[in-house]
Amino acid sequence: MIRFLINQDTVELEEARADLTLLQYIREHRKKTGTKEGCAAGDCGACTVVLAEPDAKKPNTLHYRTVNSCITLMSAVHGKQLILVEHLSSNGNLHPVQAALVEYHGSQCGFCTPGFIMSMFALYHSNTKPNRDDVLHALSGNLCRCTGYRPIIEATLAACAQAPNDQFTQNAITTLKKLKALSGLEDASDMQLGTGHILMPTTREALRDAIEQNPDAQLVAGSTDLSLQFTQQLKNVNKLISLCHIDALKQCTTTEHSLTIGAAVPLNDAAPLMLKRFPQVAELITRFASLPIRNQATLGGNVANASPIGDTPPLLLALNAVLHIDNGIAVRKLPISEFFVGYRKTKLAVNEWISAIEIPLLSSFQKIAAYKISKRFEDDISAVCAVFNVTVENNVIVNISAGFGGVAATPVQCDALNNALVGKPLSSQECLTLGKQILHDAFTPIDDVRASAAYRKTVLANLWHRFWLENQTENKIETRVVQHA
Ligand SMILES: Cc1cc2nc3c(=O)[nH]c(=O)nc-3n(C[C@H](O)[C@H](O)[C@H](O)COP(=O)(O)OP(=O)(O)OC[C@H]3O[C@@H](n4cnc5c(N)ncnc54)[C@H](O)[C@@H]3O)c2cc1C
Ligand code: FES
Ligand code: FES
Numbered sequence: 378m379i380r381f382l383i384n385q386d387t388v389e390l391e392e393a394r395a396d397l398t399l400l401q402y403i404r405e406h407r408k409k410t411g412t413k414e415g416c417a418a419g420d421c422g423a424c425t426v427v428l429a430e431p432d433a434k435k436p437n438t439l440h441y442r443t444v445n446s447c448i449t450l451m452s453a454v455h456g457k458q459l460i461l462v463e464h465l466s467s468n469g470n471l472h473p474v475q476a477a478l479v480e481y482h483g484s485q486c487g488f489c490t491p492g493f494i495m496s497m498f499a500l501y502h503s504n505t506k507p508n509r510d511d512v513l514h515a516l517s518g519n520l521c522r523c524t525g526y527r528p529i530i531e532a533t534l535a536a537c538a539q540a541p542n543d544q545f546t547q548n549a550i551t552t553l554k555k556l557k558a559l560s561g562l563e564d565a566s567d568m569q570l571g572t573g574h575i576l577m578p579t580t581r582e583a584l585r586d587a588i589e590q591n592p593d594a595q596l597v598a599g600s601t602d603l604s605l606q607f608t609q610q611l612k613n614v615n616k617l618i619s620l621c622h623i624d625a626l627k628q629c630t631t632t633e634h635s636l637t638i639g640a641a642v643p644l645n646d647a648a649p650l651m652l653k654r655f656p657q658v659a660e661l662i663t664r665f666a667s668l669p670i671r672n673q674a675t676l677g678g679n680v681a682n683a684s685p686i687g688d689t690p691p692l693l694l695a696l697n698a699v700l701h702i703d704n705g706i707a708v709r710k711l712p713i714s715e716f717f718v719g720y721r722k723t724k725l726a727v728n729e730w731i732s733a734i735e736i737p738l739l740s741s742f743q744k745i746a747a748y749k750i751s752k753r754f755e756d757d758i759s760a761v762c763a764v765f766n767v768t769v770e771n772n773v774i775v776n777i778s779a780g781f782g783g784v785a786a787t788p789v790q791c792d793a794l795n796n797a798l799v800g801k802p803l804s805s806q807e808c809l810t811l812g813k814q815i816l817h818d819a820f821t822p823i824d825d826v827r828a829s830a831a832y833r834k835t836v837l838a839n840l841w842h843r844f845w846l847e848n849q850t851e852n853k854i855e856t857r858v859v860q861h862a
Contacts, residue, residue, distance in 0.1 A: 379451050379572060380559045382458040383407070385548065387555065390451060395574035395617045396607040399446040399454060400424045403461060411462040411491050412446060415520075417608040419445040419601060419670055420756065422519030425492035427499050429458040429545075431553060433646075439549055441502040442645075443495055443669040445518065448604035450597065452575045452619040453673065456560050458552055460545070462491040465498060467544045474498050474536045481532035482524075489521045496669070497533045502541050509534065517755040518667030576618045581625050581732070585705020587618045588728050594618045596730060598641050599673035601666070602682045626677070626732055635738055637701075640677025640731040647676055654738055655696070658747035658764065661688050667756040677731040680713070683721045683787065686758050686827070690717070690788035692747055694780030695764035696736050703732040710735070717787035742768050742775070744803075744848050748840045750783075752827070759783050760828035763840040767848075772802045784820040784833055791819050794841075809845045813838040 379390040393402070400417075403409050403426070415423035424447040432440040441460075444453070465472035471479065474497040484490040493516065500507055500515040507515065512533045521529060545552075571577040576591065578584040587594070594616035597603050606612045620626055626641035629650055636654050638647045648662050648671070665671055665688050679689045680700065690713070698713045702725065713734075716723050725731070739745065747764040751757040762782035768775040777795040782788050793815050801808045817838040822830045 378570065379455045379575070379577075381454045381456065382552070382555055382559070384458070384460060384464040385552070385555070387559065391572060393451050393572045393574065395450075396604075396614050397451055398604065398608065399426065399444070399449040399451060399459075402451060403446060403459075409461050409463055413488055413491055414447060415488070417447045418605060419448045419518075419666075420520070421489070422492040422496065422667070422669065423489055425495040425519065425669055426462075427460040427495050428454065429460060429502075429552070430456065431556060437553065439502070439545075439552060441499040442672040443499045443515075443518065444673055445601075445669045447608060448601055449673065450575065450600045450604065450617070450619070452571065452577050452597070452617070453600065453621060455570070455577060455622065456556065458556060460495075460498070462494055465494065465543075472498065472543060473539070474501050474533070477532040477536035478529070481528045481535065483528040483532040485523045489519060489524075493519050493521065493529055497536060500533065501537050501543075502545065503537075504541055505537075507534070507537050512537070514663075514668055518669040570622065571619070574616055576616070577622045578618065579622050579624070581623060581703060581705050584618065584620070584623060584730070585728070588705075588730075591616055591618065592727070596620055596681075598675040598678040599643060601670050601674040602678060602684075620675075620677070620730065628733075633738075635735050637733050637735045638676050639733050640680075640701075641675050643672055644674050644676060644679075645671040651736075654736075655745065657745040658692055661692050661747040661749055661762070661764070664749050664751075664755060665689075670756070676734050680716070680734065681723065681725065681731055683717055683723050685720065685785060685787055686760075686762070686783045687788065688749060688759055688762055688782065691762045691764045691780030691782040693734060693736065694788055694790050695745070695747075695766040695778050696780075697766075697778055698737075699735045700731050701733040701735060702729050704729045708732060714790060720786040722787075739766075740768070742770055744769055746844050746847060748843065750828075750836055750840075758827070761833050761836050761840070763837060763844075765841070765844045767803065767844075769803050769848075772804055772850075774798050774801055774803055774808070781820070781837065783828070784822040784837060789820065791816065793819055803845070804849055809842060812841040812845065816841050 403412050413423035415421035425443050426446045427441050429439045429441045432438045496515050512530050576587045578587045597617045598620045620641045627639045630637045679687050693713045700711045702709050744767045749759050750761040751759050764780045766778040817834050822833040824830045
């Protein structure tokens with residue numbers, strides 16, 4: 378059974394297809410058509426809805442997150458409050474975010490508007506008095522093709538300048554009690570959680586049993602990759618096992634030496650921890666997809682997916698991360714450099730899953746930079762991604778650990794760069810020209826819609842040039858642009 382609230386009403390879903398998306402449920406089963414379908418691929422934001430749940434840090438308050446309902450599965454709604462655009466007005470009055478959009482003329486054709494409203498609503502409830510950059514982040518998953526963004530941004534700034542005061546804040550205590558009652562119905566060993574088509578184990582032992590008893594079932598975490606198989610490729614899937622309700626996969630720990638992130642932690646929750654320890658890689662973390670995608674997508678999913686254009690594998694390769702791989706009986710540790718064995722092929726056995734990703738912390742000798750080259754600033758996959766982690770002592774290179782995406786069939790490293798440049802001064806012209814030449818010749822990328830092979834080779838060499846320039850201690854050149862345009 379999947380249990381959740383729709384606004385204030387408790388729903389118990391006993392039967393649902395494994396591939397039923399939340400958007401299909403909302404529009405076809407509940408006949409709530411305010412939520413729109415544009416792309417069915419997580420790209421446009423027309424289907425944005427909000428899920429509220431007790432805040433992990435302040436359990437007596439609610440945390441509101443946007444998700445793209447077109448690629449969200451019903452298992453992700455379990456234990457949460459689903460809020461739709463229809464629920465926002467109260468007693469015939471528009472919600473403050475709706476009123477602001479009207480006042481600032483933020484909608485013309487209106488197709489995108491419900492999605493924008495829901496992103497504005499979640500930001501309104503973040504109670505952070507957001508600035509323009511925060512607003513751009515909050516709206517990063519919403520496209521509008523006819524109004525133009527200025528009035529929408531201004532409406533959001535105006536609406537979110539005040540502390541939240543609506544029927545949701547007034548009902549917060551009741552909502553929290555109802556959500557608690559939902560989770561109180563659960564027994565931790567309850568393998569019936571789910572619908573028969575979507576299994577939702579809550580422990581690693583139950584996950585092991587679920588895999589053993591359902592060898593045909595696929596694992597799913599945030600579903601931001603997997604759902605595209607149903608919504609774009611129209612593939613059938615009979616059975617899924619969700620990883621999202623297993624506490625052991627949602628823990629993060631920091632020691633003196635490393636940061637360990639649970640495989641099923643949404644990227645947006647892992648981001649502050651990663652940015653605190655690795656602020657130099659903000660470009661990859663903040664430009665990963667869009668906010669609603671990062672609210673769902675997990676680090677484990679990004680690695681297990683083994684896409685050659687995934688953003689975190691190059692980062693984790695450069696940072697020498699170690700994967701914790703579990704089968705419910707024992708956990709083995711595998712350096713990520715040994716994980717990818719071919720196009721979308723990994724060393725995971727059929728009965729294994731990634732339980733956590735351990736990233737060693739940096740020493741003061743390491744110079745790090747992460748670069749993402751894509752056609753759009755946000756909500757776009759990389760054409761080329763490069764992460765450099767260069768250890769330098771007394772201006773001499775001692776070690777280079779780097780990770781690259783978009784240039785081979787798997788995320789890759791480049792031993793030749795390390796072999797050629799160790800022992801050379803980072804500031805030397807030789808280091809610049811040799812590094813560029815090696816990276817230009819190291820890989821044979823493909824031509825595709827994102828970029829030509831020649832472009833990828835040139836840009837990779839130029840990223841080394843950029844890294845070299847940014848790390849000249851005399852005559853330091855500030856070239857990084859991580860802020861939103
Ligand atoms: C609009 C859009 C924009 C995107 N932008 C980016 C981007 O900028 N950068 C980028 O890298 N990606 C991007 N993606 C891809 C996707 O969001 C990421 O790959 C994401 O991290 C996948 O995580 P998930 O939890 O959603 O995985 P899922 O879709 O749930 O699973 C993906 C695969 O991994 C397997 N899996 C998941 N977790 C585990 C685990 N713990 N152990 C073993 N197997 C597991 C599943 O069985 C499945 O095969 C984008 C996707 C969309 C739809
Ligand atoms: S319909 Fe476009 S993001 Fe969902
Ligand atoms: S108002 Fe028409 S697409 Fe945004």
